Amino acid sequence: MKAQIAISKATIDRLPLYFRTLRLAQDEGIDIISSDELGRRLSITPEQIRKDLASFGQFGKKGVGYYVNELKRNVGEILGLDNHWNIAVIGIGHLGVALANYQNFITLGFSLVALFDQDPKIIGTTVNHVKVDDIACMEEIVKERRIQIGIIAVPAAFAQGVANKLVNAGVRGIWNFAPIKMKVPDSMHIVNEDLSVGLSSLSYHITRK
């Protein structure tokens, strides 16, 4: 693997797409795949794909293509999926339940090990074989179960408070679904999943036609 200087965000965001496409190719029993075929399946140019992959090492064989199994393993390692991160969902409303049941997380190698809510009616129930704990016990449980990623699915008004607790508990990354810009230490990685952006941009485009 090369010295990691300046891998673009755009490249990193394409890696999960490569990973998924390679997994599907694997399921189809394909042994070798070209950047051309990968590009065709993803509507990405083959040059782009080769450049993205080449920034992490030489994974292909000239004149041949990429070995599917090998490339999938390599891309998975680059993404750190082989770490099998322990994740927790905070806020077990409709969205939290949906996230707790999301099967793709398992496909990607994540382990759902805890759920939290503050509502006594929800605490103690079970979602996807995981018991919902009181958010008051979060810090303790995060440490106990070595949770590295917290998924925030609480209403916007509570999101910053939850983020603070997650930071204190020592998680390494936050995946935030609350439509709010949160303040976290620079050392904390946070990815905002803002659902209103996608729908609004769709509205923008269909308005102009």
Place this chain on the structure above:
Amino acid sequence: MKAQIAISKATIDRLPLYFRTLRLAQDEGIDIISSDELGRRLSITPEQIRKDLASFGQFGKKGVGYYVNELKRNVGEILGLDNHWNIAVIGIGHLGVALANYQNFITLGFSLVALFDQDPKIIGTTVNHVKVDDIACMEEIVKERRIQIGIIAVPAAFAQGVANKLVNAGVRGIWNFAPIKMKVPDSMHIVNEDLSVGLSSLSYHITRK
């Protein structure tokens, strides 16, 4: 409004953030806001914000700032939110239920007017005051209720089929949550909301620390 040549995707994706921040400022009773203050609230540079807005017209007052109400209305119009698009969710599993209950859609001016599933146990139930209809009746209902945007929340294997039906029924945009690259006519706008990208990129970043 200026002639609309080449507004960048990045700009369009920031508009919903401006809209939301302006709405919150409005709720706080703020009349005038500067690009500096907007930038502070969103961690975006003021220059970027001024440039984004200026590509659509002159909404501010030099030496003063932007009138919150006026700018919010303008940004809403640019995004086409004043069209109050009728939307439908297809696939009423955990994710579909979560989306059907998502309150921010209402805040943005969208109207949820239909839900569809193929499971007889789900058809006929009610989610967020909307009855679930048989997916077999989709084309008819889409036309009847003038649905312009379809939200796909079915498993990946069924997504392309649903997309085809939506295209035939005449929707103008598709918001796709299935982790699959879909084939639609060039005239159709499609936004892919791929949840595995966010979580994987988080994994990438926390792996490297």
Place this chain on the structure above:
DNA sequence: TAGATTGTTAATCGATTAACAATC
């Protein structure tokens, strides 16, 4: 008026595309 803040042009930075040598 003086201070503040926009809108716009120019400069920089970053990402994509094109071209092609290397090589399987």
Place this chain on the structure above:
DNA sequence: TAGATTGTTAATCGATTAACAATC
């Protein structure tokens, strides 16, 4: 060998940042 396909360098394109004139 000939054909195919990667990896990489150079060229282009697009987006952000900096600077500042205009003006409220």
